[in-house]
Amino acid sequence: MAGAAAVLHGSADHAARFESKAATREPGLVKWGLIAISLSFFAFFLLLPLVAVFVEAFRKGWETYFNALVDPDAVSAIKLTLLAAAISVPLNLVFGVAAAWSITKFDFRGKHFLITLIDLPFSVSPVVSGLIYVLVFGAQGWFGPWLSDNDVKVIFAVPGIVLATVFVTFPFVARELIPLMEAQGKEEEEAAVVLGAKGWQTFWHVTLPNIKWGLMYGVILCNARAMGEFGAVSVVSGHIRGYTNTMPLHVEILYNEYQFAAAFAVASVLALLAIVTLVIKVWVERQAGKAATVSEDE
Amino acid sequence: MSIEVKNIHKQFGSFTALQDVSLDFPTGELVALLGPSGCGKTTLLRIIAGLESADSGQVLLEGQDASDTHVRERQVGFVFQHYALFRHMTVFDNVAFGMRMKPRSVRPSEKAIKAKVTELLKLVQLDWVADRFPAQLSGGQRQRIALARALAVEPRVLLLDEPFGALDAKVRKELRRWLRRLHDELHITSIFVTHDQEEALEVADRVVLMDHGKVEQVGTPEEVYRHPASPFVYGFLGSVNLFHGRVDGGVVHVGDDRLATGKVDLAHGSEVFAFARPHELTIVVDSREAGGVAARISRILAFGVTARIELDGLNGSTGQLFEVEITRDEVQRLGLEEGQTVRLVPSRLRVFERNAAASGASQAPNWVI
Numbered sequence: 001m002a003g004a005a006a007v008l009h010g011s012a013d014h015a016a017r018f019e020s021k022a023a024t025r026e027p028g029l030v031k032w033g034l035i036a037i038s039l040s041f042f043a044f045f046l047l048l049p050l051v052a053v054f055v056e057a058f059r060k061g062w063e064t065y066f067n068a069l070v071d072p073d074a075v076s077a078i079k080l081t082l083l084a085a086a087i088s089v090p091l092n093l094v095f096g097v098a099a100a101w102s103i104t105k106f107d108f109r110g111k112h113f114l115i116t117l118i119d120l121p122f123s124v125s126p127v128v129s130g131l132i133y134v135l136v137f138g139a140q141g142w143f144g145p146w147l148s149d150n151d152v153k154v155i156f157a158v159p160g161i162v163l164a165t166v167f168v169t170f171p172f173v174a175r176e177l178i179p180l181m182e183a184q185g186k187e188e189e190e191a192a193v194v195l196g197a198k199g200w201q202t203f204w205h206v207t208l209p210n211i212k213w214g215l216m217y218g219v220i221l222c223n224a225r226a227m228g229e230f231g232a233v234s235v236v237s238g239h240i241r242g243y244t245n246t247m248p249l250h251v252e253i254l255y256n257e258y259q260f261a262a263a264f265a266v267a268s269v270l271a272l273l274a275i276v277t278l279v280i281k282v283w284v285e286r287q288a289g290k291a292a293t294v295s296e297d298e
Numbered sequence: 299m300s301i302e303v304k305n306i307h308k309q310f311g312s313f314t315a316l317q318d319v320s321l322d323f324p325t326g327e328l329v330a331l332l333g334p335s336g337c338g339k340t341t342l343l344r345i346i347a348g349l350e351s352a353d354s355g356q357v358l359l360e361g362q363d364a365s366d367t368h369v370r371e372r373q374v375g376f377v378f379q380h381y382a383l384f385r386h387m388t389v390f391d392n393v394a395f396g397m398r399m400k401p402r403s404v405r406p407s408e409k410a411i412k413a414k415v416t417e418l419l420k421l422v423q424l425d426w427v428a429d430r431f432p433a434q435l436s437g438g439q440r441q442r443i444a445l446a447r448a449l450a451v452e453p454r455v456l457l458l459d460e461p462f463g464a465l466d467a468k469v470r471k472e473l474r475r476w477l478r479r480l481h482d483e484l485h486i487t488s489i490f491v492t493h494d495q496e497e498a499l500e501v502a503d504r505v506v507l508m509d510h511g512k513v514e515q516v517g518t519p520e521e522v523y524r525h526p527a528s529p530f531v532y533g534f535l536g537s538v539n540l541f542h543g544r545v546d547g548g549v550v551h552v553g554d555d556r557l558a559t560g561k562v563d564l565a566h567g568s569e570v571f572a573f574a575r576p577h578e579l580t581i582v583v584d585s586r587e588a589g590g591v592a593a594r595i596s597r598i599l600a601f602g603v604t605a606r607i608e609l610d611g612l613n614g615s616t617g618q619l620f621e622v623e624i625t626r627d628e629v630q631r632l633g634l635e636e637g638q639t640v641r642l643v644p645s646r647l648r649v650f651e652r653n654a655a656a657s658g659a660s661q662a663p664n665w666v667i
Contacts, residue, residue, distance in 0.1 A: 187382035190349055193369050194376040195396035195451055205395070209386040 053271050056264035068254075068262035069269065076242045077250035078269065080161065084233075084246060085226040088165040092222050096173025097215070101207075103174075104181040105189070115178070121170045129167050130235025133160055156238030161246065164232040169222045176218030177211055184210055213288035220284065224277045228270065299360045299454040299487050300325045301346060306355035308341055308511075315341040316352070317511040323489060328481045330502035331491045334534070338511040339491045340459055346489065347457050348372050359454070375448030375486075379460040381440045383432035389443050390415055390428040396451035418446040421480070438469040442476075449484075458490035462497065474501050495535050499523060507531050529650045532573045539579060539620045539642075541572040541591065550649060553613045555591045559647050569652040574644040576623040581607065582641040583632050590641035593620055598629065598636055605629045612639065 018024045057065055068074060099118060103111060121129060135141050137154040147154060154160045188210065192202040208215075230248040237244040239253065247270050254263035301323040308316040315338045323329055331339040344350040346357055348369035357364045364372055383392050393415045397406055406414070419425040422442040432440055441461060448456060461477065462470040478501050481488055492498050498505050499519040507514040507522060507530075515527040526532035533540070543552040545564045550557045550572050557572060564570065582590055593609035600606075605626045611618035620642060634640070 187378055187380060188384055191376070191378060191382040191384070191447075192395070192399075194347060194349070194374065195399060195447070196370045197395070197399040198370070201399050205399075206384055209384075 050271060053264055053267050056260060057268040059264075060261040064261045065265045065268075068259075068265035071262070073241050073245065074250060074262075074266055077245045077247045077266070080158065080245065081227050081247040083158070084162050084165045085223055087162045088169055088226050089219060089223050091166055092169050092173050093215070093219055095170070096177060096218060096222075097211075099174040100177035100181050100211075103178055105186055118171050118174050121168050126168055126229065126231030127235055130164050130232035133163055133167075133232075133236050137163075155236050156240065156244060158244065160236035161233050161244060164236045165226050165229055168229050168232050169225045172222035172225065173215065173218035176214050176221070180211055180214040181207075213284060216284045217281065217288065220277055220281045224274060227273055301455060301487060301489070302356075302358040302361070303342070303346065304356040304358065306342065306345060306352045306357070308338070308345065308350070308352050314511050316345075319355070319508075319511070319513055321506060321513065321516070323487060325487050326485045327503045328478070328488045328490070328501065329504045329506060330498035331489060331506050331508060332495060332498040332534075333493065333508035333514075335493055337508045339493075339508050342508075343457050343459055343489060343491050346455075347374050347376050349376070373451070373454045375451065375453030375456045377441075377444045377448050377456070377458040377461055379463050381432070381444040383440055383444060383447070385432050388429050388431060389419070389424070389435070392432065392443060393418055393447045393450050395447065414450065418450055421449075422446045436469075437465045438473055441465065441473060445480075453486070456486050456488040458488065460491055460493070462494075463492075470497070477501060499535070507534065509534075526573075526648065529571050529573070532648060532650075537576055537621055539574045539576065539622075539644075540618070541574075541615060543570055543572060544568065545570050545649070550647070552591055552615055555613055555615075556589060557591065557644060557647060558589060559649055564649070564651055571650045571652060572644075573648045573650070574646060576606070576621045577604075578644055578646040579620070579622045580643045580645055581622055581624065581628075581632060581634065582643050583634070583638075585639075585641075587641065590643035591615055591620075593640060593642050595634060595636050595638045595640060598634060600626050600629055607634065609640070609642070 099114065102108070103115060134155055136143060137147060137160065138144050139148065139155070141155075152159075154163070188206050189202050192206045197205065228248060229246075230252070233246055234249055234252075237246065237249055239245060239249060241253070245253065247266055251263050251267045251270070254260075254266065303319060303321050306316050306319045308314075319338070319342060331342060333339045341350060345352050348357075348364070348367065352365075359367075359372065384395065387395070394411050397411045397414065400406075415428070416425060419428055422445060424439055424442055424446070427435060427439065427443075432443070435443065445458075445461075458477075462473050465473065474497055477490075490502070499522075502519060504516065505519055505522050506516050509530050515522055515531045517525075522531060523535050526535060532538055541550065541552045541557060543550040543557070545551075545559075545568050546566060548559055550559050550570060552572075559572065592612040593615070594612060595607055596610050597608040598605060599608070603626075604623045605628075607622040607624065607629070609620040609622065610616075611620060622642065
């Protein structure tokens with residue numbers, strides 16, 4: 001019931017069903033061949049680099065690792081990354097729910113256009129997204145002169161980074177919710193209204209509990225991308241150390257200065273954040289899966 | 299509370315769902331809106347509830363125009379076809395929902411809510427499932443919970459959209475009787491939508507027959523079954539045998555065959571549809587006897603109390619299928635066999651002029667129930 005989250009979780013049970021039926025059971029060669037391919041692919045392209053990050057980070061010992069992380073520039077990069085995520089995730093949460101709500105519950109002109117627009121950040125290269133903001137808010141951009149007259153800095157400052165992050169992480173929540181809310185229909189909301197519930201009561205007591213897990217899943221993906229974004233942020237940041245460097249940018253700078261251990265140390269923190277996100281994601285999927293099995297015979 | 303709808307018109311794109319529908323529902327009755335799918339019955343129900351708005355026309359609740367009243371102020375109870383129970387809430391919370399959503403000033407205390415919910419769950423005989431979730435209930439149980447939830451806000455009218463549509467035959471029958479008893483206890487004005495004629499005739503005080511967005515007939519179950527006002531109603535309520543023919547005095551000519559009809563107020567030579575129910579046809583084996591329509595027995599189904607005989611029309615009604623219901627004794631007495639040629643003589647025949655269907659219904663009268 002909770003969209004992709006539940007579907008992913010449910011796949012394990014489906015597999016058992018295929019295995020137990022003679023008609024759909026594949027020969028051992030095919031089975032083990034496919035498993036071997038996917039596992040070796042996973043090991044070579046995903047696991048090996050991840051291990052490499054940690055190995056490289058600790059190559060020069062704990063002390064170097066620790067120093068790289070408490071370096072003021074690194075601390076400021078970590079802070080900025082967390083700040084950008086802390087601003088863009090709630091913004092996209094609100095936007096995503098509003099967009100999914102309006103697309104699934106109302107009929108209006110330009111609905112398909114809106115759906116296409118939501119996907120835009122996925123299809124456009126992040127560098128281009130960054131460039132858009134430079135062209136709009138930069139010194140030579142449309143609002144550049146007005147902004148500099150009023151002493152507002154957007155490009156090469158924190159607002160620009162936040163803007164770019166918001167743009168790139170825009171679709172995650174909405175994309176997760178739209179199919180879910182479409183599948184659920186509007187009967188429960190209608191029932192609530194007939195029973196006398198006001199708009200916000202209906203949303204709070206009926207709609208939100210039904211999309212809870214899908215929403216969480218979208219937020220997690222959104223957060224992962226917000227913390228890891230490089231391209232768009234790189235264009236608008238200006239790479240000012242201690243001011244406008246996020247963690248991915250900081251890693252790149254360190255690497256370019258041949259400070260490999262430090263670069264990998266910061267990268268390992270990013271990787272850790274990603275792993276934590278994944279663990280939360282798996283937990284959410286479990287919960288959504290449980291919710292789905294409860295309401296399976298609906 | 300009485301409900302009146304006046305000249306309701308509703309269009310979905312190029313599809314006309316309701317055409318100038320006017321109906322009066324008096325207080326305390328259980329009325330069925332009956333018709334094939336797509337006839338506009340659900341749309342009408344949703345318009346009365348306020349879930350849908352009519353393009354033109356009025357809905358009067360107790361004589362007051364409710365067209366501008368929001369659903370939540372109309373005080374209607376609505377039971378959805380697929381129940382629409384809140385899946386993340388227990389049965390108790392589902393039933394309590396309407397009371398808990400009231401503004402603080404008029405909201406009953408949690409204690410009063412608990413008492414009311416328990417009372418309602420007892421009424422629908424499901425007080426033992428209060429802590430379960432909707433997914434843990436059977437279809438019939440969910441339907442009853444949906445009803446309890448609708449009743450919790452003390453609605454002035456109860457509207458049910460295909461209340462038994464998604465249930466299996468046995469549960470349907472049980473719930474039908476149960477709904478009738480419940481209505482006799484509560485006497486709340488109720489309208490339910492159904493496409494099942496048996497259900498409508500069995501449960502309702504009055505039946506409203508609808509087709510293509512128009513009201514075809516209104517009456518008690520007996521009236522509409524015994525005296526169908528149009529070919530559509532005749533065909534929709536129960537199985538029926540149809541003869542195409544031409545009127546000539548007290549006789550309908552079907553090809554070379556003749557059916558006696560008694561007095562008919564139709565011009566000589568008008569094209570007609572003549573209807574007879576399966577039990578209103580007599581099988582005549584004696585070939586010397588005149589009158590009736592010739593037919594060949596194709597199948598004899600004699601496993602019930604009554605036997606069903608299926609026949610293929612001959613002569614004037616070639617290509618048509620007829621169905622006759624007689625007792626099994628009668629089958630033996632007549633010595634009927636498959637392949638035999640017999641004559642069908644109606645004991646009762648209802649004749650409709652062929653073009654009347656189009657001209658008669660366009661007046662759109664205000665049907666008073």
